[in-house]
Amino acid sequence: MKKQAIGLAALLLLGTAATTSAQTVSFAEAGAVIARSCGPSIERFCSKVNIGNGQVRQCLQQHQDQVPSACIMDYDRVTASIAKRLQAQQGAFKVCNASIREYCPGVKFGDANVLDCLLTARKVVGASCKQALLDAGWQ
Numbered sequence: 001m002k003k004q005a006i007g008l009a010a011l012l013l014l015g016t017a018a019t020t021s022a023q024t025v026s027f028a029e030a031g032a033v034i035a036r037s038c039g040p041s042i043e044r045f046c047s048k049v050n051i052g053n054g055q056v057r058q059c060l061q062q063h064q065d066q067v068p069s070a071c072i073m074d075y076d077r078v079t080a081s082i083a084k085r086l087q088a089q090q091g092a093f094k095v096c097n098a099s100i101r102e103y104c105p106g107v108k109f110g111d112a113n114v115l116d117c118l119l120t121a122r123k124v125v126g127a128s129c130k131q132a133l134l135d136a137g138w139q
Helices: 002-015 026-046 055-062 068-093 097-103 113-120 128-137
Strands: none
Touching: 026 055, 026 068, 055 068, 068 097, 068 128, 097 113, 113 128
C-alpha cells in the first residue's frame, strides 16, 4: 500500500494546478513531499478515489478534520510549484527569444538543440532568460 500511496501522490500532482512565485520543485521532489506528508491520509481516506482532476485534493479536504494540516499545506505548496514549473517550461523559449537570436543563431529547434545552446551560454544570456530556465527546472 505504501508504494501505491507514493505513486498516487506523484500522479495526483499531474491532476491539479495553481500558480505562485515560489521556486519550482521537480515531480520527484513533489511526490516525495506528498508521500511523506499525505501518504497515510491518502491511504486511509482516499485509496478508492480516481487520480486526476483534483479528486484526491477534494477527498483530503473532505476529511480535513482528520488530515494533518501539514499535508494540506504541503500539497498546496508543491502543486503550485509544479504548476509554475510547467508554465515556465511552456514560456521559456518566448522569454529567451532575444538570447536565442543573439547566442544561438542558426541552431535549429528539435532534439533540445536550442536548450543545449542556451545552457551552454547561460552565463551571458539575459536575466529573464536565466530565470525562465531556472523556473523550468532546466538549470
